[in-house]
Amino acid sequence: MGTDYAAYSFWLETCGDDLTPRPALAGTVDADVAILGAGYTGLWTAYYLLEREPAMKVVILERRIAGFGEDSQVLDAQ
Known part of the structure:
Protein backbone atom coordinates (compact mmCIF):
# COMPACT_ATOMS: atom_id res chain seq x y z
CA MET A 1 0.00 0.00 0.00
CA GLY A 2 1.32 3.45 -0.93
CA THR A 3 1.56 6.64 1.05
CA ASP A 4 -1.62 8.72 1.40
CA TYR A 5 0.00 11.96 0.23
CA ALA A 6 -3.31 13.86 0.26
CA ALA A 7 -3.47 13.45 4.05
CA TYR A 8 -0.37 15.65 4.42
CA SER A 9 -1.71 18.86 2.99
CA PHE A 10 -4.82 20.69 1.85
CA TRP A 11 -2.98 21.55 -1.38
CA LEU A 12 -2.24 17.93 -2.17
CA GLU A 13 -5.78 16.91 -1.20
CA THR A 14 -7.33 19.38 -3.64
CA CYS A 15 -4.86 19.28 -6.56
CA GLY A 16 -6.94 16.88 -8.65
CA ASP A 17 -4.16 14.36 -9.26
CA ASP A 18 -4.21 10.77 -8.07
CA LEU A 19 -0.84 11.52 -6.41
CA THR A 20 0.75 8.33 -7.64
CA PRO A 21 4.53 8.75 -7.86
CA ARG A 22 5.73 8.48 -11.44
CA PRO A 23 7.98 5.57 -12.47
CA ALA A 24 11.71 5.81 -11.83
CA LEU A 25 13.75 7.36 -14.60
CA ALA A 26 14.72 4.64 -17.06
CA GLY A 27 17.89 5.25 -19.01
CA ILE A 60 13.19 18.05 -12.48
CA LEU A 61 13.94 14.88 -10.52
CA GLU A 62 11.79 14.18 -7.47
CA ARG A 63 11.93 11.20 -5.13
CA ARG A 64 8.22 11.25 -4.24
CA ILE A 65 5.71 13.64 -5.79
CA ALA A 66 5.95 17.31 -6.69
CA GLY A 67 5.04 19.59 -3.81
CA PHE A 68 5.18 16.87 -1.17
CA GLY A 69 8.07 18.09 0.99
CA GLU A 70 8.23 20.33 4.01
CA ASP A 71 7.01 23.36 2.07
CA SER A 72 3.55 21.91 1.50
CA GLN A 73 3.20 20.84 5.11
CA VAL A 74 4.37 24.16 6.56
CA LEU A 75 2.11 26.26 4.33
CA ASP A 76 -0.87 24.06 5.13
CA ALA A 77 -0.39 24.68 8.86
CA GLN A 78 -0.64 28.46 8.53
Missing part, protein backbone atom coordinates in the same frame (compact mmCIF):
# COMPACT_ATOMS: atom_id res chain seq x y z
CA THR A 28 19.37 8.68 -19.49
CA VAL A 29 18.00 12.13 -20.26
CA ASP A 30 19.84 15.00 -21.92
CA ALA A 31 19.27 18.35 -20.24
CA ASP A 32 20.85 21.76 -19.94
CA VAL A 33 19.86 21.89 -16.27
CA ALA A 34 18.89 19.11 -13.87
CA ILE A 35 17.04 20.18 -10.73
CA LEU A 36 16.94 17.82 -7.77
CA GLY A 37 13.69 18.22 -5.88
CA ALA A 38 10.25 19.40 -6.93
CA GLY A 39 9.53 21.54 -3.90
CA TYR A 40 8.83 25.23 -4.29
CA THR A 41 12.49 26.12 -4.82
CA GLY A 42 12.99 23.52 -7.53
CA LEU A 43 9.73 24.29 -9.31
CA TRP A 44 10.24 28.06 -9.23
CA THR A 45 13.82 27.64 -10.42
CA ALA A 46 12.60 25.62 -13.41
CA TYR A 47 9.84 28.14 -14.09
CA TYR A 48 12.16 31.14 -14.16
CA LEU A 49 14.85 29.34 -16.18
CA LEU A 50 12.27 28.49 -18.83
CA GLU A 51 10.74 31.96 -18.71
CA ARG A 52 14.17 33.41 -19.43
CA GLU A 53 15.16 30.78 -22.02
CA PRO A 54 12.17 28.79 -23.36
CA ALA A 55 14.38 26.52 -25.48
CA MET A 56 16.35 25.34 -22.44
CA LYS A 57 15.98 21.65 -21.57
CA VAL A 58 15.14 21.48 -17.86
CA VAL A 59 14.63 18.22 -16.00
Whole structure:
Protein backbone atom coordinates (compact mmCIF):
# COMPACT_ATOMS: atom_id res chain seq x y z
CA MET A 1 0.00 0.00 0.00
CA GLY A 2 1.32 3.45 -0.93
CA THR A 3 1.56 6.64 1.05
CA ASP A 4 -1.62 8.72 1.40
CA TYR A 5 0.00 11.96 0.23
CA ALA A 6 -3.31 13.86 0.26
CA ALA A 7 -3.47 13.45 4.05
CA TYR A 8 -0.37 15.65 4.42
CA SER A 9 -1.71 18.86 2.99
CA PHE A 10 -4.82 20.69 1.85
CA TRP A 11 -2.98 21.55 -1.38
CA LEU A 12 -2.24 17.93 -2.17
CA GLU A 13 -5.78 16.91 -1.20
CA THR A 14 -7.33 19.38 -3.64
CA CYS A 15 -4.86 19.28 -6.56
CA GLY A 16 -6.94 16.88 -8.65
CA ASP A 17 -4.16 14.36 -9.26
CA ASP A 18 -4.21 10.77 -8.07
CA LEU A 19 -0.84 11.52 -6.41
CA THR A 20 0.75 8.33 -7.64
CA PRO A 21 4.53 8.75 -7.86
CA ARG A 22 5.73 8.48 -11.44
CA PRO A 23 7.98 5.57 -12.47
CA ALA A 24 11.71 5.81 -11.83
CA LEU A 25 13.75 7.36 -14.60
CA ALA A 26 14.72 4.64 -17.06
CA GLY A 27 17.89 5.25 -19.01
CA THR A 28 19.37 8.68 -19.49
CA VAL A 29 18.00 12.13 -20.26
CA ASP A 30 19.84 15.00 -21.92
CA ALA A 31 19.27 18.35 -20.24
CA ASP A 32 20.85 21.76 -19.94
CA VAL A 33 19.86 21.89 -16.27
CA ALA A 34 18.89 19.11 -13.87
CA ILE A 35 17.04 20.18 -10.73
CA LEU A 36 16.94 17.82 -7.77
CA GLY A 37 13.69 18.22 -5.88
CA ALA A 38 10.25 19.40 -6.93
CA GLY A 39 9.53 21.54 -3.90
CA TYR A 40 8.83 25.23 -4.29
CA THR A 41 12.49 26.12 -4.82
CA GLY A 42 12.99 23.52 -7.53
CA LEU A 43 9.73 24.29 -9.31
CA TRP A 44 10.24 28.06 -9.23
CA THR A 45 13.82 27.64 -10.42
CA ALA A 46 12.60 25.62 -13.41
CA TYR A 47 9.84 28.14 -14.09
CA TYR A 48 12.16 31.14 -14.16
CA LEU A 49 14.85 29.34 -16.18
CA LEU A 50 12.27 28.49 -18.83
CA GLU A 51 10.74 31.96 -18.71
CA ARG A 52 14.17 33.41 -19.43
CA GLU A 53 15.16 30.78 -22.02
CA PRO A 54 12.17 28.79 -23.36
CA ALA A 55 14.38 26.52 -25.48
CA MET A 56 16.35 25.34 -22.44
CA LYS A 57 15.98 21.65 -21.57
CA VAL A 58 15.14 21.48 -17.86
CA VAL A 59 14.63 18.22 -16.00
CA ILE A 60 13.19 18.05 -12.48
CA LEU A 61 13.94 14.88 -10.52
CA GLU A 62 11.79 14.18 -7.47
CA ARG A 63 11.93 11.20 -5.13
CA ARG A 64 8.22 11.25 -4.24
CA ILE A 65 5.71 13.64 -5.79
CA ALA A 66 5.95 17.31 -6.69
CA GLY A 67 5.04 19.59 -3.81
CA PHE A 68 5.18 16.87 -1.17
CA GLY A 69 8.07 18.09 0.99
CA GLU A 70 8.23 20.33 4.01
CA ASP A 71 7.01 23.36 2.07
CA SER A 72 3.55 21.91 1.50
CA GLN A 73 3.20 20.84 5.11
CA VAL A 74 4.37 24.16 6.56
CA LEU A 75 2.11 26.26 4.33
CA ASP A 76 -0.87 24.06 5.13
CA ALA A 77 -0.39 24.68 8.86
CA GLN A 78 -0.64 28.46 8.53
